[in-house]
Amino acid sequence: MKTIMIAEDHKETADAIADFIRFVFPDWTLEHTMTGKSAIEQVLKNPPDVMVLDIALADEVNGLEVIKKLWEAGLREKPRVIVITALGNKAFRGPRAGRPWVEQLNEHERTLVAAFFEKPYGWHAFLTAVAKAAGVDTPDKIKLIPDNE
């Protein structure tokens, strides 16, 4: 039994992720937040196994800053973070603007990141990455997803 947190300010996307998780991993505990601040707060209180993290969140704390804060707070093993964004692959702010988003993090912070997905992503690959990040076998139900993405 694993826990997963979805930090995503786009409601439809968050709902879709939640539906998929409930269907593919029925026994997992699911948490949801829309802001960077509450994401940091909740994760520090009770670190989930997997965290799906959008870069653009509802408040001024963005996903990359959330990761930096979690690393500073001493989190190492958990959570495994899956970064998602609709901002494209290349960063337009940060110390290395123009380079991919993940490269805006330093080499230590980057170890928290399990995968990066640019929206719109393929859900087969996304759920496989979630399973891998949680350290569980890929469930058979994922095979039901038509793999044409």
Add this chain to the structure above:
Amino acid sequence: MSTYYLSSLVAAVYCFSIATFILVRSRRPENLSFAVLTYSIAIWTSFPWAIQSVPAQAQIFIGRLLYIGANLVPLLFLAFVRITLRQSLKSYPLVLSGISSVLFMAALPSRAFLSGVRVLNGITIPVPGPIYLLFVLFFAVICGHAFILLLNAYRTAGPQEKNRLLYIFIAFIFAYLSGFLHFAAVYVGKEPFPHDVLIVVFASILAHAIMHHQLMDVRLAIRLTTLHLTTATLLATACILVCLPLVSFSPYMALMTGVGGMAFLMAFAYEPLRRALQPAIDRIVFSDQFTYLEELSQLPNDMLEFTNLREMQKFLVTRLTEAARLERVLVLMYDPGLQSYVETIVHSADDRNGSPDEPEAPRDLSENSALVHVLRENSRFLMEEDLSRIVAGKTSALAELQSLGGVACFPVMKERDMLGLVVLGPKRSGEPFNQQDMKILLALRTRLENFLGQAMTITQEALNMVKDSHDMKNDVNALKGRVTWRAMRIAEWKLALEKQIQVMEQGLGTSSPESRAAFEALKKQAHEWFQEADRSRTVEDQAIQRLAHRLKNWAEYGRVVSEGFRGNRFMEAINVGDAAQMSVERWKPHAEKKNLQLSFEAAPNLVVWGERSLVEQVIENLIDNAIKATKEGCVRVLCRADRDGILIEVRDSGCGIPAEDLPTIFEKPFYQGKGRETLEQSTGVGLYLVSQYARSLGGRVRAESQVGKGSSFFVHLPRYNQTGKGVAA
């Protein structure tokens, strides 16, 4: 007083006042040259009113003098247009006006040009002689030439430049119309319309353009005029020296030789001589004060013509450092994301290579800092002593300026917004700034404000585009999730149902044939439903893919523009042949899927300067487009050297584009109405982006097509030579 004289008076008074208004408003060089031009027009237009009561003989004399002057007017307009379009003056209009001046000068005392005056309905109108028609023709030729120049420039201009050109265009239509109405009046013998009123419109439009677009620079005009006059004088002196000895022999022969020799020299020796004289005149007459102005005037005024904002800034800042002999210059620009003014470029006199490619930690100033506050309040050039008194908050503006290594600074404003600030280091000689330095600094400041204002607007639009596409990508992602979710549930039901059917089939062993038939029908029905669900999912998937592709294109375009502004783009020398080959390799599978032959051919050593991803996107968007438009046959990619650069051609044997659509395909997102099904998965923005990317690489695009036979898309890119960055073709 008749309306004719009244219009003359109104136009003159108007021109006098608007010239004075512009001059009083500010002494910028643009304003000064506008004032000079408009004052002379005012004197001109006042003549009919001023001389209405002098005797007829005197009127003819003044009229003839005015026409000799008028001979130069179209030429002046042409020169103005050429300088505004940043083109060099050609020698043929000079030759024409030289010859016509001689002709009219010779005809001045005779009745061949103006044979007299007549008075009709209280208006005095000159009566044309036989040579008068020549003058009208000359006027028409020069006017036509100026219009063709303007039209050509307008066709290839970007949106910002178009704005400027439109003003000149409309203003000149009024000016020339006024001229032609005058000719009409002379031939018809009555004044059909008080044409001087048109001059009011002309002056108003130009005044507006001068205030908002800084159209011309009088110092440059003076410099060019001195140069042209010296060249022409030298040539004329040579001619006179040659034909003087002939005068005693035969005056006619001397005249013929003189005029013929002058025409010959004007046509062939003028340009080389002018080019040879230019550096000498710059050095001796202007002590190199204005050389930077010409370089400035060569700058395109359209942001999109710049491959990179950083390049433009680097150019301006280098000129700034060298023209005023400063130790260093630092430019800070407002970054809305960080809400502070961030260093975009620094240039110092010792550091010949300019700034390093990746500055370690760019300096910045908060939006609320004392220096920013002071500059926003004063919006003018401020030196250390101006700042020493002002302390805001904990830090003083002076301390902030010194910590940035400056002794003076000025803001870059757009209306009331402060886009950035420029920090100037001390002069290399250690002296304080003098009057000449201030002039140079102000000229460069105006340029900088103009550019950065445009850049900011474009970047804001680009950022909005990125933001919109971000929101839409989120929506598309959720939509894709829903479609996938449904497909997954259907797959689950299908599995469960298939299991159920197996169980039922086993249980059906001994049932009646009717039940068996009903069961088979049900099974068939279920099978059809699943097939239908599958089909509709494929359609939805394709629609989402199309949408995603389109969004990606928009976001990429927004990124290119906004990163160009921030100077994040990575420019390099790119071999077009290699880039095209890689793109072709990437699209081979798509072509093979449709049984199309995708071939590739390239000449060696085709190098352009730019961002690699842009060159690839130009080629790939065209290949994508060609593959989509073609059902059978081939798509060919050809790269070759062209007269003025590099030519990439993508040719297909597809459905073609109707002739009436050809001119607009690059303009806006385009759907081909009639053959939409042939252009499957058209994203509509591909061609628009191709043209935008080609422009930002300094190139241009065009297309040829025949419906049913295929299309060819051509991309011209400037060739990169090692000495310069071939921005312009």
